[in-house]
Amino acid sequence: MTAVNSAGRVADTGVMTSDATRPTSGTDDTPEGMTVGRIAELVGVSVRTLHHWDDIGLVRPGGRTWAGYRVYSGEDLARVHRVLVYRELGFPLAQIGRILDDPDTDAEDHLHRQRDALEERIARLRRMVDAVDQMLEASKRGIRLSPRRQIEIFGDDWRPEQVEDARRRWGRTPQWEQYAQRAAALSEADWEKVAADTDTLHADLAAARRRGVAPGSPEADALAERHRALMSTYFDCTHSMQVCMGRMFVQDPGYTAYYDxxxxxxxxxxxxxxxANAAANGVDPRTAVWE
Structure with missing residues (x-):
């Protein structure tokens, strides 16, 4: 319970009031300074955080109201801001306290160092944002070429919408993520080389087929490895994945028509x-899975 003395002050005799729950008046400022609620509003931290900083001696308000509530001076507010800067830079609270309380520390020099550290962090975050933007763009498009240029490089039968079709089909797989990132990093000259290598491989595969080259022969295995290397331009292609691709070449009429x-x-x-090449490399084609 509480009792009111002759001066009108609240004397707590059993029920404790708090800065966070007491009624506030307008701006929550007093002639003595700013209340904890006002400071919390100004700097964007919780009242509980400010109470904790007071308890550990990190930021202790310089005064009290006549009713016993914490009040912060302008100097106290400046210290709160310095704590926030160091906390944002990743310093633990105990180290922040030692830095701020060091009598040999030059305040202006500290501010310059804080500013430099923040500029470095901003630059690092900007680079991260740029990288994420590039990944997002890559995940949507992959090939950073105009549809017209894609047709010029890959041939008249190339359909630029195939990339979007593939994204819908495999867009949630790790291999698509690899493809999207690698494709976005390829220049126009890189794509021209990929297209040339693909044309050469197709011609060599067709010639070997016409000559009756047997699967499992050294020549056929070499062609299989060239095919795997070409696929690895886009994602890390394993022998097991190649077996799965081979099944798709036979089962999907679109792929069958493309190769035939x-x-x-x-x-x-x-x-x-x-x-046959996968079997020679320790993969059972009958049980091969996409991994």
């Missing part, structure tokens, strides 16, 4: 070539 236009039966033959 280079040589009749090329899709099925390539699937067998990839499976």
């Amino acid at each position: 236009r280079f040589a009749p039966g090329l899709a099925r033959w390539l699937s067998e070539v990839l499976s």
